[in-house]
Amino acid sequence: MSANAGVVDEGRWRDTTLSARERAQALVDALTLEEKVAQLGSVWLTDDADAFAPKLEGDAAAAEAGDPFAHGLGQLTRVFGTAPVTVREGVTRLRELQQKVMAQQRLGIPALVHEECLTGLAAFGATAFPTPLAWAASFDEDLVREMARAIGEDMRSIGVHQGLAPVLDVVRDYRWGRVEETLGEDPYVVGQLGAAYVAGLESAGVIATLKHFAGYAASRGARNHAPVSMGPREFADTVLPPFETALRQGGARSVMTSYTDVDGIPSTANRELLDGVLRTEWGFDGTVVADYWAVPFLVSMHRVAGDAAAAGALALRAGVDVELPSTVAYAALPRLVRAGLVEESDIDRAAVRHLRHKIEAGLLDGGAVVPDGAEQVCLDGERNRALSSRLAEESIVLLKDDGTAGLRPGARIGLIGPAAAEYRSLLGCYAFPNHVLTKYPGHDPGIAIPTIEEAVRAEFDASVVRAETGCTILGDGQARIEEAVDLARDSDAVVIVVGDVAGLFGAGTSGEGCDAEDLRLPGRQDELVRAVLATGTPTTLVVVSGRPYALGAYGAAAMIVQAFFPGAEGAGALAGILSGRVTPSGRLPVQIPRTPGGGGTYLQPPLGLHNAGITVADPTPLYPFGFGLTPGRISYEHLSAPLIVPTTGAAEVTVTVGNSGADCVEVVQLYASFPSASVVRPDIQLVGFARIRVPAGERRTVLFTLEAARLAATGADGRLAVDPGVVVLSAGPSAADRPVEARIRLSGDRRVLLARAGRTAWDVDDTEGTPEQ
Numbered sequence: 001m002s003a004n005a006g007v008v009d010e011g012r013w014r015d016t017t018l019s020a021r022e023r024a025q026a027l028v029d030a031l032t033l034e035e036k037v038a039q040l041g042s043v044w045l046t047d048d049a050d051a052f053a054p055k056l057e058g059d060a061a062a063a064e065a066g067d068p069f070a071h072g073l074g075q076l077t078r079v080f081g082t083a084p085v086t087v088r089e090g091v092t093r094l095r096e097l098q099q100k101v102m103a104q105q106r107l108g109i110p111a112l113v114h115e116e117c118l119t120g121l122a123a124f125g126a127t128a129f130p131t132p133l134a135w136a137a138s139f140d141e142d143l144v145r146e147m148a149r150a151i152g153e154d155m156r157s158i159g160v161h162q163g164l165a166p167v168l169d170v171v172r173d174y175r176w177g178r179v180e181e182t183l184g185e186d187p188y189v190v191g192q193l194g195a196a197y198v199a200g201l202e203s204a205g206v207i208a209t210l211k212h213f214a215g216y217a218a219s220r221g222a223r224n225h226a227p228v229s230m231g232p233r234e235f236a237d238t239v240l241p242p243f244e245t246a247l248r249q250g251g252a253r254s255v256m257t258s259y260t261d262v263d264g265i266p267s268t269a270n271r272e273l274l275d276g277v278l279r280t281e282w283g284f285d286g287t288v289v290a291d292y293w294a295v296p297f298l299v300s301m302h303r304v305a306g307d308a309a310a311a312g313a314l315a316l317r318a319g320v321d322v323e324l325p326s327t328v329a330y331a332a333l334p335r336l337v338r339a340g341l342v343e344e345s346d347i348d349r350a351a352v353r354h355l356r357h358k359i360e361a362g363l364l365d366g367g368a369v370v371p372d373g374a375e376q377v378c379l380d381g382e383r384n385r386a387l388s389s390r391l392a393e394e395s396i397v398l399l400k401d402d403g404t405a406g407l408r409p410g411a412r413i414g415l416i417g418p419a420a421a422e423y424r425s426l427l428g429c430y431a432f433p434n435h436v437l438t439k440y441p442g443h444d445p446g447i448a449i450p451t452i453e454e455a456v457r458a459e460f461d462a463s464v465v466r467a468e469t470g471c472t473i474l475g476d477g478q479a480r481i482e483e484a485v486d487l488a489r490d491s492d493a494v495v496i497v498v499g500d501v502a503g504l505f506g507a508g509t510s511g512e513g514c515d516a517e518d519l520r521l522p523g524r525q526d527e528l529v530r531a532v533l534a535t536g537t538p539t540t541l542v543v544v545s546g547r548p549y550a551l552g553a554y555g556a557a558a559m560i561v562q563a564f565f566p567g568a569e570g571a572g573a574l575a576g577i578l579s580g581r582v583t584p585s586g587r588l589p590v591q592i593p594r595t596p597g598g599g600g601t602y603l604q605p606p607l608g609l610h611n612a613g614i615t616v617a618d619p620t621p622l623y624p625f626g627f628g629l630t631p632g633r634i635s636y637e638h639l640s641a642p643l644i645v646p647t648t649g650a651a652e653v654t655v656t657v658g659n660s661g662a663d664c665v666e667v668v669q670l671y672a673s674f675p676s677a678s679v680v681r682p683d684i685q686l687v688g689f690a691r692i693r694v695p696a697g698e699r700r701t702v703l704f705t706l707e708a709a710r711l712a713a714t715g716a717d718g719r720l721a722v723d724p725g726v727v728v729l730s731a732g733p734s735a736a737d738r739p740v741e742a743r744i745r746l747s748g749d750r751r752v753l754l755a756r757a758g759r760t761a762w763d764v765d766d767t768e769g770t771p772e773q
Helices: 020-030 033-038 087-104 132-138 141-157 177-181 187-203 232-239 241-250 271-281 308-318 330-338 344-360 382-395 452-459 481-489 525-533 570-579
Strands: 075-077 112-115 207-213 254-257 287-289 397-401 413-416 465-468 493-499 539-545 559-564 634-640 644-646 650-659 664-673 685-694 699-707 720-722 725-732 740-747 751-757 760-763
Touching: 020 344, 033 330, 033 344, 075 087, 112 207, 112 344, 132 141, 132 177, 132 187, 132 382, 132 559, 141 187, 141 382, 187 207, 187 232, 187 241, 187 685, 207 241, 207 271, 207 287, 232 241, 271 308, 287 344, 308 330, 308 344, 330 344, 382 559, 382 570, 413 452, 413 481, 452 465, 452 570, 465 481, 481 525, 493 525, 525 539, 539 570, 559 570, 634 725, 634 740, 650 664, 650 685, 650 725, 650 740, 664 699, 685 699
Parallel strands: 075 112, 207 254, 254 287, 413 465, 413 493, 493 539, 539 559, 644 740
Antiparallel strands: 397 559, 634 650, 650 699, 664 685, 664 725, 720 751, 725 740, 751 760
16 A cells, blocks of 8 residues: 555646646545545446346345445446436436535545447437447448537536447347447448547547457357357457457547456456457557446356455456446455455556546546536437438448339338337337336337338328238237238238337347347248238338348348338438438448348358358358448449558559449448468458449549558467468459459568557567557
């Protein structure tokens, strides 16, 4: 313990001319052991935690007795996001809690406040934006950044400092329930769009929290919390890059551990991952926070600790700075320090990191802890709605349109399917109406969320639209399939809307803990779609879901539209696509399987592709990664690249496209493949993309600056390196359609890298051991 612990020297830690780190260190020097540990804890004032997070019970839940506010507090958990409180009620409660924290802390240190913000601030009355899988379908970094800044500004305006987003898990199996929360199956897309979200949130002064570090989405059998069986090279080249990109390019200041274990080591106790990769290799100096109850889960779920106190010691040594959502295991740390079982220096380091965030938030400068006027803040204003609508429109993917859908003016439209009248089918699991309000039956959603039925009636002549649900989404329910078939036969055109309703731990068909056995449409929706298509009436199939479903049996549909939980403005966007008012421009961030057994993501080595001579199982998707139709007729005319590129250099790659159809948006995709490599590489992998507008009758040329480091892989020696050799670059509108290509030769010596992140890389200096850009 510092000789000066408990001695107050406000001169240094209140001195705004010093850096935040210097001030935090001075403050830690002035705190007692109990006060420092208090800064690493949190409190969640709810009696219903099991409704929102995995259940904590038994010996793992046995916290040290005492008042959680007695020596101060690190964080307040979800003051706005646990119950349907108005902004005024939430702000009033937050002021009371902050006053209590400061009154009971010797130096008057306030708490940081965190909330969920994956699809917008998860609070009553806040805009429900499209889910991250929809952001990814837009391939629009600028719009994602703009949305995140708006979310962050709303959060800061009511006194919230940290947001638990974005999710940077790379999808490996579509059956996993949290696919909707991800940015898809390609590490480059996940990293670039994740970094854009982080940059937007951080620009508003909100701490972005990357989750779940790391490997959470690669669980065995696509089961929530299941262990991960993955080799170190695949882990390094697939799972880790998006996190590094979001840290280096986006500037994220916090990282959340994963619930899972990788090769037998729980992430929350993985010192090599947290202290080694994250801090030493990548130079991260922000905070690591535990996912809710992840520290005591080291006792109950992983069984690597005998009790909560031992779990706390493990997590702290590994590099976990803050225990969320309430202090359980870390309450024992003072006792463990005095017993010589925990080093106080580990507590000091964590406390400095966390207190620096409080200083950066202005909480120790003497101003208002909760902004003045916070009670009057509107969380669902015109700006948010406009952003949500734009993102919804850009995210919807047109998969098929043979021109016979028959949605012409005056046509009698049969609107069929359970998702048409269910507003919850437009929202992700972490949107407040799905995340919280399901615990309050009959409660109004707090914001306007038009249903697809309402939007279709508004978009077309309401007098010609008749509706029939046909079946339910959840369970078998009472089906009205015969009635739906009768309506289809008596209509000129049918729009059938099927998909998911998101929820937690089995309360939905998509979302946390809602993993699927296979990729059939939930409930009796498959039966409903087949029956309607069998009538022969021109049918448009609209899938509104949190994961891709197998659509190979629905070839009779004239039009197929895919929307990944497009948010509160999603119904209007979908209706606009159906009528032609909105020009489709979305692209698939995940593939659409042909059969319920799936077949894996596009990022496959050669042995992961279809080979009829080896197996009868064909993993070829119905619609490939990156696919999406537009009204344009885009032709890929030329790809130009230098013949030779040094392993230390970069290639200027140009792709020229022309449009002989209508005005449209094209997402130009650049891929790389490796005819011969020192380790197995993916058959193709995305190395660049550009969302561009191409007017009718014109051509556009896209310039990609492709650093050789983007082509690096982890070698047999475990080192990230760029190997000399031939690389084939190709470009096109999807992973399966790349009509132009060029070969480049990487020349020179094997180039070993310290790190790789998005568009930037750092070389290893073998002499000094420090990165050099």
